[in-house]
Amino acid sequence: MTEHTVNLDIIRWDERGLAPAIIQDDLTGQVLMMAYMNREALQKTLETGETHFWSRSRQELWHKGATSGNRQKVRSIHYDCDNDTLLVLVDPAGPACHTGEVTCFHHRLDGDTDVVAAPFRCRLYRRLRDRKLHPQAASYTSQLLLSGDARVLQKLGEEAVETIIAAQAETPERLVSEMADLVYHLIVLLVLRDMGCEVVDSELRRRYGSR
Numbered sequence: 001m002t003e004h005t006v007n008l009d010i011i012r013w014d015e016r017g018l019a020p021a022i023i024q025d026d027l028t029g030q031v032l033m034m035a036y037m038n039r040e041a042l043q044k045t046l047e048t049g050e051t052h053f054w055s056r057s058r059q060e061l062w063h064k065g066a067t068s069g070n071r072q073k074v075r076s077i078h079y080d081c082d083n084d085t086l087l088v089l090v091d092p093a094g095p096a097c098h099t100g101e102v103t104c105f106h107h108r109l110d111g112d113t114d115v116v117a118a119p120f121r122c123r124l125y126r127r128l129r130d131r132k133l134h135p136q137a138a139s140y141t142s143q144l145l146l147s148g149d150a151r152v153l154q155k156l157g158e159e160a161v162e163t164i165i166a167a168q169a170e171t172p173e174r175l176v177s178e179m180a181d182l183v184y185h186l187i188v189l190l191v192l193r194d195m196g197c198e199v200v201d202s203e204l205r206r207r208y209g210s211r
Contacts, residue, residue, distance in 0.1 A: 006046055008039055012084040018054060019086055023096065026075040026089035027201050028122060032096035033104040035064075037086060042077075049074050051088060070094030125187050125197035132191050145192055152192055156185045 011019055018036045025032055035053040037045070041061055044052040051064040051072040065071030072090035079086055097104040128141050135142040144152060159182040166178040190197060 008042060010083055011039075011042070011079060011086070012082065013039065014084070016056075018056070019084055021051075021053065021086040021088055023051065023072065023088050023090055026091055027198055027205065030103055031105055032072075032090070032092060032102070042086070045074060045077070045088070051090060065093060068094065068098075070096065072096070121183070121187065122197040124184070125190065128187055128191045141188065144188060149192065152185070152189055156182075156189060159185050 013019055017038045019038075019042075020034060021037045022034050023032045024030065035051075036056060037052070038054040041052045041054045044061065044063075048063075051074060053062055053064065054060075055062050063071075071093045072088075073093070075089040075091060077086060077088050092102075095102050097106065099106075128145075131139050131141040132145045135146060137143075144155065159178065163175070163178040163182045166175040170178075187197070190199070
């Protein structure tokens with residue numbers, strides 16, 4: 001975080017001296033957890049660059065990841081229009097949830113297993129990875145992954161050429177369709193090489209990061 005003079009009086013603490021803090025992955029946009037901060041926790045977070053919270057049950061300050069190692073490096077801190085809720089963008093070093101899940105919000109009321117707020121490309125990555133781990137005879141993805149590097153790279157090259165042709169002479173709708181095919185096959189390559197869905201985003205931010 002960039003160092004600036006911070007006026008903590010701008011936050012409207014509740015009658016207990018607390019404000020809810022929503023923790024969000026700065027890279028993926030995924031909501032990781034919600035906890036509470038008091039003035040001391042926020043000050044400690046600003047000073048150390050890692051999240052600190054106030055435990056309402058233990059009535060004490062706690063440093064996220066101090067025992068588990070799953071620390072959260074703070075990228076920026078925001079507050080809402082009522083000045084009573086904090087949004088903290090972080091780079092997580094591991095799962096946010098004590099259960100080992102990436103996010104505390106890993107349950108859905110309708111029973112679906114998709115994790116809320118994950119970018120679609122990461123949800124697609126998980127689906128394609130499942131096709132690798134549990135091949136299905138009728139699945140194009142499974143068959144493509146089983147065919148190995150040469151076939152995946154061939155398909156990637158074909159989709160790149162088709163995208164270029166669409167950009168030169170096809171309708172915008174056709175271009176979008178070809179671009180989607182290209183992105184899909186790029187994700188297949190990530191799955192084939194056992195590379196995470198976030199690695200390209202990480203490299204882009206390393207090169208062109210806005211913070």
